Amino acid sequence: MAPVVIGFALALALNTKLRGRAVLRGLFLMPWVIPGVVVSFVWLWIFNANYGLLNGLLVQLHLVDEPIVGWAPRWRRSSWRRAGPASRGSW
Numbered sequence: 001m002a003p004v005v006i007g008f009a010l011a012l013a014l015n016t017k018l019r020g021r022a023v024l025r026g027l028f029l030m031p032w033v034i035p036g037v038v039v040s041f042v043w044l045w046i047f048n049a050n051y052g053l054l055n056g057l058l059v060q061l062h063l064v065d066e067p068i069v070g071w072a073p074r075w076r077r078s079s080w081r082r083a084g085p086a087s088r089g090s091w
Contacts, residue, residue, distance in 0.1 A: 046053045071076035
């Protein structure tokens with residue numbers, strides 16, 4: 001019951017005309033926004049052509065001779081084009 005009362009009190013406080021209300025609203029949204037941004041950067045790092053984790057793994061396992069450049073254009077044209085967003089969504 002206490003979390004409901006505290007949440008309701010905060011909602012009422014943020015809905016009144018307070019000085020710095022926009023800053024407080026932004027601060028309350030940060031825990032919701034930051035994980036999506038971090039996951040986006042992690043996926044960019046995984047698929048990076050120069051130092052990406054996936055390219056490094058493929059080279060180490062001797063599945064490719066050199067790193068694959070241009071992941072995004074190849075994935076968009078291939079039948080695997082939905083694998084990237086699906087894996088990001090399930091992450």
